[in-house]
Amino acid sequence: MMFSKHKNPWRLLATASALLGVPAAAMADWGLNLTRGVTPYSETVYDLHMLILGVCVVIGVVVFGLIFYSIFAFRKSNGAKPAQWHESTKVEVLWTLVPFLILIGMAVPATHALIMMENTGGSDMTIKVTGYQWKWHYQYVDEGINYFSTLANDSNVARQLDSGVDPKSVPNYLLEVDNHLVVPVGKKIRFLTTAGDVIHAWWVPALGWKRDAIPGYINESWAQIKEPGTYRGQCAELCGKDHGFMPIVVDALSEQDYAAWVAKMKSATQHAEASTAPVAAVAEK
Amino acid sequence: MSQAAAHHEHEHHDHHPSGITRWLTTTNHKDIGSMYLIFSLIMFFIGGAMAMVIRAELFQPGLQFVDPQFFNSMTTMHALVMIFGAVMPAWTGFANWMIPMMIGAPDMALPRLNNWSFWILPFAFTLLLSTVFMPGGGPAGGWTMYPPLVLQTGAAFPFLIFAVHFMGASSIAGAINIIATVFNMRAPGMTLMKLPLFVWTWIITAFLLIASIPVLAGAVTMLLTDKFFGTAFFSAAGGGDPVMFQHIFWFFGHPEVYILILPAFGIVSAIIPTFARKPLFGYSSMVYASAAIAFLSFIVWAHHMFTVGMPLAGELFFMYTTVLIAVPTGVKVFNWVATMWQSSMTFETPMLFAIAFVILFTIGGFSGLMLGVTPVDFQYHDTYFVVAHFHYVLVTGAVYALMAGTYFWLPKWTGHMYDEGLGKLHFWMSTISVNVLFFPQHFLGLAGMPRRIPDYSVQFADFNMISSLGGFVFGLSQLLFVVVIVKCVKGGAKATDQVWDGAHGLEWTLPSPPPYHSFNTPPAPETIEGGMR
Numbered sequence A: 001m002m003f004s005k006h007k008n009p010w011r012l013l014a015t016a017s018a019l020l021g022v023p024a025a026a027m028a029d030w031g032l033n034l035t036r037g038v039t040p041y042s043e044t045v046y047d048l049h050m051l052i053l054g055v056c057v058v059i060g061v062v063v064f065g066l067i068f069y070s071i072f073a074f075r076k077s078n079g080a081k082p083a084q085w086h087e088s089t090k091v092e093v094l095w096t097l098v099p100f101l102i103l104i105g106m107a108v109p110a111t112h113a114l115i116m117m118e119n120t121g122g123s124d125m126t127i128k129v130t131g132y133q134w135k136w137h138y139q140y141v142d143e144g145i146n147y148f149s150t151l152a153n154d155s156n157v158a159r160q161l162d163s164g165v166d167p168k169s170v171p172n173y174l175l176e177v178d179n180h181l182v183v184p185v186g187k188k189i190r191f192l193t194t195a196g197d198v199i200h201a202w203w204v205p206a207l208g209w210k211r212d213a214i215p216g217y218i219n220e221s222w223a224q225i226k227e228p229g230t231y232r233g234q235c236a237e238l239c240g241k242d243h244g245f246m247p248i249v250v251d252a253l254s255e256q257d258y259a260a261w262v263a264k265m266k267s268a269t270q271h272a273e274a275s276t277a278p279v280a281a282v283a284e285k
Numbered sequence B: 001m002s003q004a005a006a007h008h009e010h011e012h013h014d015h016h017p018s019g020i021t022r023w024l025t026t027t028n029h030k031d032i033g034s035m036y037l038i039f040s041l042i043m044f045f046i047g048g049a050m051a052m053v054i055r056a057e058l059f060q061p062g063l064q065f066v067d068p069q070f071f072n073s074m075t076t077m078h079a080l081v082m083i084f085g086a087v088m089p090a091w092t093g094f095a096n097w098m099i100p101m102m103i104g105a106p107d108m109a110l111p112r113l114n115n116w117s118f119w120i121l122p123f124a125f126t127l128l129l130s131t132v133f134m135p136g137g138g139p140a141g142g143w144t145m146y147p148p149l150v151l152q153t154g155a156a157f158p159f160l161i162f163a164v165h166f167m168g169a170s171s172i173a174g175a176i177n178i179i180a181t182v183f184n185m186r187a188p189g190m191t192l193m194k195l196p197l198f199v200w201t202w203i204i205t206a207f208l209l210i211a212s213i214p215v216l217a218g219a220v221t222m223l224l225t226d227k228f229f230g231t232a233f234f235s236a237a238g239g240g241d242p243v244m245f246q247h248i249f250w251f252f253g254h255p256e257v258y259i260l261i262l263p264a265f266g267i268v269s270a271i272i273p274t275f276a277r278k279p280l281f282g283y284s285s286m287v288y289a290s291a292a293i294a295f296l297s298f299i300v301w302a303h304h305m306f307t308v309g310m311p312l313a314g315e316l317f318f319m320y321t322t323v324l325i326a327v328p329t330g331v332k333v334f335n336w337v338a339t340m341w342q343s344s345m346t347f348e349t350p351m352l353f354a355i356a357f358v359i360l361f362t363i364g365g366f367s368g369l370m371l372g373v374t375p376v377d378f379q380y381h382d383t384y385f386v387v388a389h390f391h392y393v394l395v396t397g398a399v400y401a402l403m404a405g406t407y408f409w410l411p412k413w414t415g416h417m418y419d420e421g422l423g424k425l426h427f428w429m430s431t432i433s434v435n436v437l438f439f440p441q442h443f444l445g446l447a448g449m450p451r452r453i454p455d456y457s458v459q460f461a462d463f464n465m466i467s468s469l470g471g472f473v474f475g476l477s478q479l480l481f482v483v484v485i486v487k488c489v490k491g492g493a494k495a496t497d498q499v500w501d502g503a504h505g506l507e508w509t510l511p512s513p514p515p516y517h518s519f520n521t522p523p524a525p526e527t528i529e530g531g532m533r
């Protein structure tokens, strides 16, 4: 119910656009609004976004309404005679105080949301995210798993200048990577973000936030994903030539599936270590 | 010698060098004002051409025209050229032309400095624009020049830094001149609270410039020494701090935002009462609101960088101060609306641009308010929502006010009326296309498209195509602006002194075009009183 209530204004907008000649069917997958996301924080942020947007729309309708009314009612061609009043302390105080009170009304929930965001305590697991030009490195601090994640090859081929490949033919064009970040649902995950060269920003809209990855800094944030699924995002801080080509893909798995994935990764890592050790020894000779 | 003395009387009025020497050596506020405005118009088209490259590449997914590095240099240069080359010099041009005429002075207080502050600019921008042809290309780390990325710039790097230094020196000289002029050259009887709002907003702007530009100069100088002299101000590995650059940069950068928009408030406050034939509502509250905005602009800077990970207390402080700016800004908008209420309006081109300014700037203000709320900014930050926001306040805000002001004073400057039909066509083409260009970018940002990317996932294709089409039409529409200006300079119906029947203020008591030295004798106090509305 809540969901459909929120969606209505957008459907209205879609209808309005349809009247303007934009096919409504296309409108459905266009994505007009912020995502509700899949974490407690992202939902709070979504509600806050809708609240402020609503306040702005109401004020906008009133102010623009007054302007358009003036344009039609007080035009010289209609014989309007100009009044000469140009001051009113009462009105000035009123339109200073009322916006101030509205702002306080917005600041209270915003403050709560921010306190919630910054509370990274009590986490169940920690993942360290490091940005590089132009890939991400993920380190599962407690599990000893770590790997790089780079743009998927088919996207990389298609995105070259004059590649001749139609981006529409590439599944999840520019939003696919070779190695997904795999996380369990329902656990409070603490993310530590940093960078190895320049500043990047790690952003998955469905989680509700982005955080800069800065060399020399370790930033803390958290997420607790509710539903299993695949969530996609991108680097959000200009980091050089291929800034647009270092996406993020998060696979949220059920606890059992996650445990199975961890076990698989660990054995693969041990296997790889066992097999690379002799090779390294040979290479040294 | 005696010949020179004999000439002396004449020199003041009609003897000045002709040809290029006139423009190189001029100390006249109108000549310098014209040069600033022409320079700004050229930069507007150079920056606009870069925007066309950007929109062409973003027209559809995939890379069709330019490689990512060049794309990044286009976004970087577009911003630098538009901010420092188009909008700021345009405001100085308006100040040069209008402030002496508005306060009853013959010229600016420091005419030689005035000449110098203009002529620095062509050199600064030749340096900056030449970097596009250097090995490694132009600067591509964003106009915000964040280290460590900006330190990866190739041969262009020192040219970028010195160009910024030059632009800053020019701005500071211009600001000093304006302050000196307003404080020393006002006609007797022109008290501070009788100044036209354009003069008021410019004094406040000038103080913002003097306080903030040296901070930028310091920041880029530290970048320079980090790159070439082994310092580590912004390098974590050397004990420095990359985030400190962002704090310093935005301590300049936020006042800079108001440097770009405050004179616009002044122009709109002159135009709306003129065509509404009604005095401006709340003159003194306009002055106080401008001062309040200027003060707040120094304590909100970190809202540009909420995602760097500040302590909770810092995030809360910057959120509260940021949203507080909505109060004085709201007062201004309400005052303009109250001025229109029970007035008698006509809708010549300057008025159309001014009304569009009020509405579209307010839309940019709303998105600004949304961006100021920290927990939601974590989603909006560095997306196309931000791009939409600052283009609403800068294009349909600052640039619209510049166009409104140009149409408003063009008859005064040239002595001819401009072509009203073409002016209105320019207005409607611009206003429709600019919204097609920037409004969909709100949706793109909310749907998750980061800014400063040359290529995007296919879900963003439709809105990008619409936005690009709007961009091409907006770009082409600006050629009409040039046509109107050129036509008006060359000829047209003779403009009266007052030009607009609702116009009040000292500049309208002078002939159109005004004499070489605006007020050789100060205007009578009654004239000043008559100009007060």
Ligand SMILES: [Cu+2]
Binding pocket: A131, A132, A134, A199, A200, A201, A235, A236, A237, A238, A239, A243, A246
């Ligand atoms: Cu990056």
